[in-house]
Amino acid sequence: MKKSFKKLYYLFKRILIQMRCSSVKLGSGSVVRSGMTFEGYNHIGANCDLSGSIGKYTYMGNNCKLNAHIGRFCSLASNIQILNSTHPTKDFISTNPVFYSVNRQCGITFVHENRFDEYIYADINHSISCIIGNDVWIGENVLIIGGVKIGDGAIIAAGSVVTKDISDYTIVGGVPAREIKKRFDDDSIKLLLHLKWWDKDDSWLKDHAKEFDNITNLKGWIL
Ligand SMILES: CC(C)(COP(=O)(O)OP(=O)(O)OC[C@H]1O[C@@H](n2cnc3c(N)ncnc32)[C@H](O)[C@@H]1OP(=O)(O)O)[C@@H](O)C(=O)NCCC(=O)NCCS
Numbered sequence: 001m002k003k004s005f006k007k008l009y010y011l012f013k014r015i016l017i018q019m020r021c022s023s024v025k026l027g028s029g030s031v032v033r034s035g036m037t038f039e040g041y042n043h044i045g046a047n048c049d050l051s052g053s054i055g056k057y058t059y060m061g062n063n064c065k066l067n068a069h070i071g072r073f074c075s076l077a078s079n080i081q082i083l084n085s086t087h088p089t090k091d092f093i094s095t096n097p098v099f100y101s102v103n104r105q106c107g108i109t110f111v112h113e114n115r116f117d118e119y120i121y122a123d124i125n126h127s128i129s130c131i132i133g134n135d136v137w138i139g140e141n142v143l144i145i146g147g148v149k150i151g152d153g154a155i156i157a158a159g160s161v162v163t164k165d166i167s168d169y170t171i172v173g174g175v176p177a178r179e180i181k182k183r184f185d186d187d188s189i190k191l192l193l194h195l196k197w198w199d200k201d202d203s204w205l206k207d208h209a210k211e212f213d214n215i216t217n218l219k220g221w222i223l
Contacts, residue, residue, distance in 0.1 A: 021038055024038045025042070027046035030046060030050070031049045032051070033050065033067070035127060037053040037054070038053075039055045041056050041059075043059040043060075044064075045062035045078060048065070051066075051127040052069050052127055053069050055070060055072030055074070056072050057073045058071065058073060058074040062079070064079070067084060068082060068128060069128055070136075071135070071136065071152065071198065072134045072199075073134055074134065074136045077141075077142075082145075083145050084121060098110050100114065101116065102114055121145070130146055130147065131150065133150055133154065135152060137156070139155075139158030140159070142161075143161045145163045150162070151169070152168045152169070152192070154168065154170050155171040156177060159173075160173050160177040161174075161175040169189045188215050191219070197221075208221065
């Protein structure tokens with residue numbers, strides 16, 4: 001009964017979001033936590049669980065669990081998760097939360113107050129634990145440890161586990177994710193970060209869309 005009420009609630013919420021912003025599409029079973037904002041032209045696949053904010057033209061596949069500020073023009077594949085909570089890896093004799101958390105993960109606790117910050121990565125409402133820049137491409141089946149910052153223009157290869165910040169325009173891959181290469185030379189990256197084309201209005205973007213196929217066109221836009 002409680003479950004079907006929850007399902008109905010989220011269905012109603014999905015319809016409400018789509019009514020408010022017709023360019024936002026939420027797949028079936030997707031859940032949007034309170035306070036979440038969509039900038040527009042956001043297509044979200046099925047069974048996603050989202051909180052935070054999503055910039056315009058950012059879209060994602062199915063089964064993504066993300067509590068993050070996500071920038072504009074990002075392409076996110078399916079099965080991407082931010083891992084929000086943690087267990088003690090040192091000092092504590094056991095990693096089991098019965099010894100440090102009042103959240104009763106297994107139905108019981110031996111403590112009366114929290115003795116370890118299991119949501120160290122998240123903000124106070126647990127709605128944000130990661131910042132993802134603009135024009136970021138994240139491949140299929142990526143896990144991101146909470147608390148990391150993913151720079152503008154970064155690419156995360158399929159199947160990676162991201163444990164550290166990723167700098168702007170860097171391609172990373174593997175477990176743990178390591179730098180594979182930079183997308184462009186240093187001068188081009190500097191120009192891109194100076195230009196911030198993702199903040200331009202739609203008419204500028206439409207006018208320049210054909211020139212997006214070659215990084216050498218950048219210089220012409222700056223002059
Ligand atoms: C990273 C990726 C974008 C390839 O980028 P690329 O610039 O074409 O890179 P290359 O294929 O030349 O590979 C460069 C290096 O990265 C390695 N690499 C490629 N994909 C990798 C991955 N998923 N994990 C770890 N390493 C990877 C390659 O083995 C190669 O290593 P080497 O230099 O030691 O030989 C691509 O492999 C990928 O993961 N794409 C995501 C696909 C996806 O998830 N699509 C879903 C829909 S969007």
